[in-house]
Amino acid sequence: MTPRTKPATLKDVAEAAGVSISTVSRVFSSPGRISPETSDRVREVARRLRFTPNVMARSLITGTSPNIGLVVPDISNPYMTTLLKAAQKVSRGHQTGIFVADTDDDADIEREVCEQFAQQSRGVILCAPRMTASHIRELSGIVPLVLVNRIVEGIPSVYTDSRSALRELLDELVEQGHRRVGYLPGPAGSWSNKQRARTVADRARALDIELVRLDPTDGTHADGVLAAEQVLALGITAVMAFDDVLAAGLVEGLRRRGKSVPEDVSVTGHDDILSELVHPGLTTVTGQSARVGQLAILRLLDSSGPVAGSGPEPGVLSDESVGVKATVVRRHSTAAPRTRSD
Amino acid sequence: MTPRTKPATLKDVAEAAGVSISTVSRVFSSPGRISPETSDRVREVARRLRFTPNVMARSLITGTSPNIGLVVPDISNPYMTTLLKAAQKVSRGHQTGIFVADTDDDADIEREVCEQFAQQSRGVILCAPRMTASHIRELSGIVPLVLVNRIVEGIPSVYTDSRSALRELLDELVEQGHRRVGYLPGPAGSWSNKQRARTVADRARALDIELVRLDPTDGTHADGVLAAEQVLALGITAVMAFDDVLAAGLVEGLRRRGKSVPEDVSVTGHDDILSELVHPGLTTVTGQSARVGQLAILRLLDSSGPVAGSGPEPGVLSDESVGVKATVVRRHSTAAPRTRSD
DNA sequence: TACGGTTTGTCAAAGGTTTGCACAGACCGG
């Protein structure tokens, strides 16, 4: 039912075209060293024979591989799937395959898959918000790394820079009249969570309003639902959540307690991944995951050297960490606080 | 900053252990042919040298690869991410990497990535609901395929079998008093959509109630929102949507028109992927995507032969298509229709 | 004609592994 005949090799093409194997090889790998006539003839024959260079053999001798790995804590997060899609769009055409691994934030698995990918890819895009910096350094000794959404000295990274957007968001809440704002934290130890918490806290201090840091969560929807109780107990009128998932959970939790958003409580999210699914539409901050994915993979593809970082030129963009500016997306989950006796 | 020293090879281990290369190779690839003492000594040395067999070299000579590919129309669909997670859980330990490609249902891209993956993987899990059967057959000539959620004669496949669950769901709606039920279709040409539409239609006929087939959609949330108008115009009291995304859209569309679910209209979904995110919780049908992913990858891993399907034993499960029974998940999006003059 | 320089193409080694075949030694029954 499925013939699957053995694919053509350099040798087949060489024989059919009446040249040597190396000539055929050079036609594909170092063009310019072969005369146009020969080149054309060889290409024609190759096309006819459906020849495609054997990736394994090529990788074996060059010591590089066309593939790249994507290692994330949770691939079901839309932030990651859009990142993946964007990365894939770039990689297509480079005949670069993308390995994907979901680690559940488990350091053992992270190490395991990085080792596994190391052999078969030129680098790994690693998103590991809770991994220790030293652990990350260790991994970078196994395979070239580009970090996503965290910064570790000496290792290239790409991240969403939402600091100014968060400040803007808080400013707007205060302008609407909120004086007691909550921050609903994401997973403890997460680099992004620390960043966002600090940014919001700093701004609150500058604006001289009260910022309540709610109990830590694991970042799940259920955690958001639970947080509603605390929000109501503390008389908070606006909550900035670590991300959209928590924000959506909080909205649901408030609803279950008979409160509505934004009339009773204003809620904002982060990442813009649930725009259409929750009601009311969440005011949030763009995650820029597509751009992040694009940049991350470009950095890996550009560093075209062999797999062992031997050369003195370790790639154009090198160790730098580049931030992608996020912006505020205004929808319908914030409003002026209910006028009370206060 | 990143040393990345060249990894140990068979030769290194052989020299250090004082045996030949082939002995070391056999210790790992055909155990039993080497005496326990030698084997132990070699393993010890290999561990000390951090030796791991070079996948490229191995693949080159055996003609197989440990990897597998996953080709889907839209990786952001939670059905696919849970499928991926389940597949990955199985593949871990087999040191099998998973390539992921998002095709946007584009036949050209589908072909392109299948060709790309063919060289570097032992098989591809293909989800291509709208691709023509002959096109699929053609691809199966390039690389071993396991189809997801569709059946093509002669090609192994795994699918969610929700026929009985859908019948059960319709029965319950009728029991609640609904007499005019709508079916909100998914993407035209989708195999699953045809299946579900037919199942529901057949059952409706058997129950002697009226089934209204709503206008075709592309399966997006926005399509669901739009469908609300038609639903209200036709005086339908319950809608079975192709999947949860459409169902969620429909719920939102109804809300925008001032109608609420389930009081005004009952809505059911399919796949159970948005359980927590929409309100009210959707009554739906389990997608069983985890089980589907598990089975799909097992079939690929089991068919352990070389990449060219030469052997007379093409794998244990062979051409069969296996269905995973889905079940009804009852939440809060259905209720008895509003009692009217009727 | 001879000669340096350039272009075009060939030769052969290398990359790390698997595996058919050969071989050495042990053991055993005759």
Place this chain on the structure above:
DNA sequence: CCGGTCTGTGCAAACCTTTGACAAACCGTA
């Protein structure tokens, strides 16, 4: 003591490609 089987190991070819070294051919020029 000999021929046989069995077990454990080594040799070398093969998988397909890239690439440095080199040969051949050609050009214009001295």
